[in-house]
Amino acid sequence: MxxxxxxxxxxxxxxxxxxxxxxxxxxxxxxxxxxxxxxxxxxxxxxxxxxxxxxxxxxxxxxxxxxxxxxxxxxxxxxxxxxxxxxxxxxxxxxxxxxxxxxxxxxxxxxxxxxxxxxxxxxxxxYPEGSAGSLMTLEFMELRRDETVAEAIADIRGSRDKKETIETCFVTSPTKLLEGSVALQDILLADDSTKIIELADPEICKVGTLDDEEQVVEVFKKYDLYTLPVVDREGRLVGVITLDDVVDVMEEQATEDIYKMNAVSPADDSYLKTSALTLAKHRIVWLLVLMISASITGAIIRRFDEVLSSMVLLAAYIPQLMDTGGNAGSQSATMVIRSLALGDIAPKDALVVLRKEFAVSLLTGSVLAVVNFGKLLLFDRVGVLVAVTICASLFCTVIIAKICGGLLPIIAQKLKMDPAIMASPLITTIVDAVSLMIYFVLATTILHIH
Amino acid sequence: MxxxxxxxxxxxxxxxxxxxxxxxxxxxxxxxxxxxxxxxxxxxxxxxxxxxxxxxxxxxxxxxxxxxxxxxxxxxxxxxxxxxxxxxxxxxxxxxxxxxxxxxxxxxxxxxxxxxxxxxxxxxxxYPEGSAGSLMTLEFMELRRDETVAEAIADIRGSRDKKETIETCFVTSPTKLLEGSVALQDILLADDSTKIIELADPEICKVGTLDDEEQVVEVFKKYDLYTLPVVDREGRLVGVITLDDVVDVMEEQATEDIYKMNAVSPADDSYLKTSALTLAKHRIVWLLVLMISASITGAIIRRFDEVLSSMVLLAAYIPQLMDTGGNAGSQSATMVIRSLALGDIAPKDALVVLRKEFAVSLLTGSVLAVVNFGKLLLFDRVGVLVAVTICASLFCTVIIAKICGGLLPIIAQKLKMDPAIMASPLITTIVDAVSLMIYFVLATTILHIH
Structure with a gap:
């Protein structure tokens, strides 16, 4: 206001x-x-x-x-x-x-x-968009390897250009090769006659101009950096990336992941500045793909229509089964996708994830099945065998959903695809089909409907 | 390896x-x-x-x-x-x-x-976890308002403690009141006899020790800061928050949002370090809530079971309808929730969002309905009236899904709830129920089933 x-x-x-x-x-x-x-x-x-x-x-x-x-x-x-x-x-x-x-x-x-x-x-x-070169600034403090502390301080005090940061200065050889970095604090604390190269830390992280911004973000996060020098192919210092610009990239990446996980193609502009037509374009492809693949569930239901005809009641529990399967799978997929993005999980952990998701699905599946069983008998007043069919299907669905949700993103990563696309919508479609199959097979077996 | x-x-x-x-x-x-x-x-x-x-x-x-x-x-x-x-x-x-x-x-x-x-x-x-006080460091450079540049440089050079940052120094009165900040670069460029207070920028951002870390992140992002001073209730400088610690908080917040959007309660530890039991606990509540609320869809189907009995074929299209509605709604909810989190949208934009989502839903809804109509006639070979019923329901479902998806997060924000909980799973449950109602009402009307 x-x-x-x-x-x-x-x-x-x-x-x-x-x-x-x-x-x-x-x-x-x-x-x-x-x-x-x-x-x-x-x-x-x-x-x-x-x-x-x-x-x-x-x-x-x-x-x-x-x-x-x-x-x-x-x-x-x-x-x-x-x-x-x-x-x-x-x-x-x-x-x-x-x-x-x-x-x-x-x-x-x-x-x-x-x-x-x-x-x-x-x-x-x-420099192509998304490269380290496109992120860097040219306004950093560069010191020559052979200058003394006194000369360096004079240089810093004398430099009239604004610098984005002077906290860390970068040391170069006469041919501009990056030789190390030195903290301004160390320069200020040293004796005037000390040579800069003696103060420099030669073991510094650096990236190439064409390295991908995702790599830049990873280096910043892993080594807790404020600045990162960028070198060309010959190792010459050409620029410096500062943490504030990396923060923006991190935010964009998180947004992109969230969008992909929910079947939206990432947009360049903010929501309010994007036209309805562009928004629609970013959404329609996934909606079409998912709608067409959801036809598989339709085909399964049509294949079992005699089962449904002889017991229409079964249709009433399809949505609950599918929704719970979808939610259970998307929970697992979400945690695994995010953990992959943060580097907490690598593809080599597939077995651990499998074991963990299996254990979690047994626990959550049983609780859900038991609660639902009670509800079916007490509130919906269906027959015991029908309740058994529904709850057994629910239990199996949760197990399959969590295992798919846990493993598909890892498989995507292994295949060099983006794990984020293996999120809820796709998992839901897969789990829907599988859970319906289980439901109908169990119904025909337990309820002897043919 | x-x-x-x-x-x-x-x-x-x-x-x-x-x-x-x-x-x-x-x-x-x-x-x-x-x-x-x-x-x-x-x-x-x-x-x-x-x-x-x-x-x-x-x-x-x-x-x-x-x-x-x-x-x-x-x-x-x-x-x-x-x-x-x-x-x-x-x-x-x-x-x-x-x-x-x-x-x-x-x-x-x-x-x-x-x-x-x-x-x-x-x-x-x-300081409570998640407060500004718990994020701050005590190792910053503090200068007295009345010292000269020469004295300040001597202070900085003489201070043997490590500082987390000296790029920005903070200026305090004799009673420790925060009076401003001054860039080290400005100190180095100034004449030796200049008083520090003359160089200081008094218009600086600051937070209180008990302010929430979300607020801290917002201030950092909005003003592109590297450091942010923390003051106590009397305005005395007690600590400084540095950008690297804020980056960690930002990452945690993004993870928390992603988890909440997919019905997982946020965890403290990384995936691999959390036991299956804890993981199950973080997931079961939402699964139960959503499973029980999905019973509403079951109740709707049971209410219309004569319709289904007289035309079992209709059951085959329930999953497709529900999935597409869920996906369409979750796309809108995702974009709006993320835009709210990033500050691109405020509750006052509700009308703009409504208009935009309505336009998007008309566009995507028509494309989906037309494609599905073709598929129903050519591949599934259903009757024209049945195809009309299914596609009209699809169209209405997409419109309602996108409007719910766009508005519910904003309403949640207005009610001081977390918009992230209004994401796909909850939207899906709501849209499921509504889309089924539409489907059966259209079916009874268009197909004259009673």
Whole structure:
């Protein structure tokens, strides 16, 4: 609520041309909050208010904005203003911004920057999306292996560029080969005459420019890193990835996994910004595949229609059987898929998972069967043999569901497929078919229906 | 594979008492990798190899170990060795370690530390799990508001304690009130005589010791922070939370959401370390609840059993109808739940979501109905009216499923419940019941069955 009051007030200030007051108010807010407010402003007020910000604040606000708002601003400002903003932005934010812009704006941005920056931008834009190169920043602190602590401190104090981080500095040879890293704290604590290379830790993690971002996330998590240097094929230091950018990738990966586990193709944009048509496209393929494969269950029921005709009551328990099987299987699949993603389980643990899921299914299956048996006799008042049929089917279904749920994601991983697609919807379809078979076979046997 | 060769080799070295070689090998590995190797060692070799490590490395390896391995080591070393390790550990790692240990070991740890550390540990242990206080570290760089840049640099260079981060220093008044933060880079770039308070940014984000960790994660994400100061009720600086610890919380939250969305109660331990009994306990409640509520569908079928008796064929399409409805609803629920978690959607967007899901359901529903109609006539060779009944039910089911899937999580959020529980299993149960009702009503109307 209060957000909209604020936005109205800002528009009022713009209308009354009280720019000093607007500026003072915006400067009192955190840039991330200013970005949130800006997203809701009409075009005219947006550009005017963006212009009143000092350039450093403007750049920071700009980096927090979604690309559609960035575009609206860029379309309203002059080339010179654009150049100032790009100059103030961190390099990786510039790249993120350019990647989302239409060709016309990219041209303006490139024309507005000096030739050195332009060639760096062009180089970074060449790294494929999702590669380590596309995540890295060029604003890190690099020290020469042979400089002394005194020289290094002078370098750090003298460097007028903003750096994304100076907590860890990277040590390179004269040919730019990465030789190690050194914590700023260690430099500050050492004697002035110590050589930097003596302080450097040569055993550092690094990745190649073309390594996959999933690998980058794994390295960050495993070694608890804040920064990770990126080297080219010759081992030369070309950039540094910082933890804040990795956090975004982690979040995207979790979203992607959750979507895949629920039969939604991952989207690039946020829900509200995606059109209904695109949303429908991301969903229809899986719905079709699953609908068609659910026909198998229909075929099974048709094959046993005499059984059903002679006892229509049996049909009443099909949904319960199928739902419980689906839920039991999806529980197992969910835990195994997530554990695979977090590295808690590897394909070599298949046997352990099998044993565990079998034990769990025996436990949960018996409890469910017993409770259902009581309910069938006491509330539904069906015959004992019918209740036995239903509960025996339920028990078997839970066992098969949990074993499928536990093993299919591991098999997918083994086959180099994404385990997340082996989640609830697919498991449900498989378990449905199997549980119906069991149900009808048990019904014909126990109830002597032919 | 190679991991086990390495472990065999290490055990061999221990047996032959070649400790220097083992030590050299371990020092050539990254501490996180050493921790991974240690987890697989038998008790005797574990303690012996842990002892050959220099204390700083030993502490770092220790902080990477799971609590069961930590316990095995602590049970094998002397009180003096324990004191050295605790002394070297970062404070928050000590707290994480103590929280998982049985009372006997906690006593030993407290006895092994000096009284100042002991009282700090006791204080930190009092913060409830999941609070900002339980996440924070005490090893940060604090500067007095009135000191000069020269004094501050001397302080930083002179501070012999390890700090978790010195990139951002925190400025306090003589009464310890948090007055702002200052980037180390700005200190290094400023003139020696500048007062620290002049460099400090007073507009900094902070949280209270008892604030919830979810709030902490939100602040970190929204403002792209690396560090976040924690203040007590009087506004005094008591600790600092660093991004690496927040990353762990984020991961746990994603896991928790994924589990809840698939009807598994979140577990504390990793899959492989949780017993089958505990796993069964985490799953049975939801299975029971969902099984019992699936009885509603059974009741609906029983109510319409004359319809089914006169046309058993209709039963064959119940699973397909229910599965497709469940999948369609869970797709919507998944996207909305995740968007709520990421802050892309707020309850005020309910109308937008409703409109969007309605449009999506019209699109996907028609495609599914048309494809299914063709399949029913061409492959299943059912009558036209039966096909119309099935496809009309399918269409209505998809619409209702997507609207329920889109709105129920938002309603849950409004009611201050966790939206994640409104995910596939619950939606499926609701949609099942509704879709069956529609199916039978349409069947009686279109096919004139009474």
């Amino acid at each position: 209060s957000k909209f009051i604020t936005i109205d007030a800002l528009c009022q200030l713009v209308e009354e041309k009280q720019f000093a007051a607007a500026r003072a108010f915006l400067l009192a807010c955190n840039p991330a909050d200013v970005a949130e407010l800006f997203s809701e402003l009409p075009d005219a007020a947006l550009v005017l208010l963006f212009r009143v910000l000092p350039k450093e604040v403007a750049a920071e606000v700009f980096s927090h904005l979604d690309s559609d708002v960035q575009q609206r601003i860029v379309e309203g400002i002059t080339d010179k203003e654009l150049a100032t903003i790009v100059d103030e932005l961190f390099f990786d934010d510039t790249i993120d911004f350019i990647e989302e812009m239409p060709a016309g704006i990219v041209k303006r941005v490139l024309a507005a920057t000096d030739s050195a920056t332009r060639s760096q931008i062009n180089q970074l834009l060449q | 190679s991991k086990f060769i390495t472990i065999d080799a290490l055990c061999q070295l221990v047996e032959e008492k070649q400790f220097a070689a083992a030590r050299a090998f371990l020092l050539a590995c990254n501490p996180a990798d050493v921790a991974e190797l240690f987890s697989e060692l038998p008790d005797a070799a574990l303690v012996l190899l842990f002892r050959v490590l220099p204390k700083e490395v030993a502490a770092e390896v220790f902080s990477h170990l799971d609590s069961d391995v930590q316990q095995r080591i602590v049970e094998g070393i002397t009180d003096k060795e324990l004191a050295t390790i605790v002394d070297e550990l970062f404070f928050d790692d000590t707290i994480d370690f103590i929280e998982e240990m049985p009372a006997g070991i906690v006593k030993r740890v407290l006895a092994a530390t000096d009284s100042a550390t002991r009282s700090q540990i006791n204080q930190l242990l009092q």
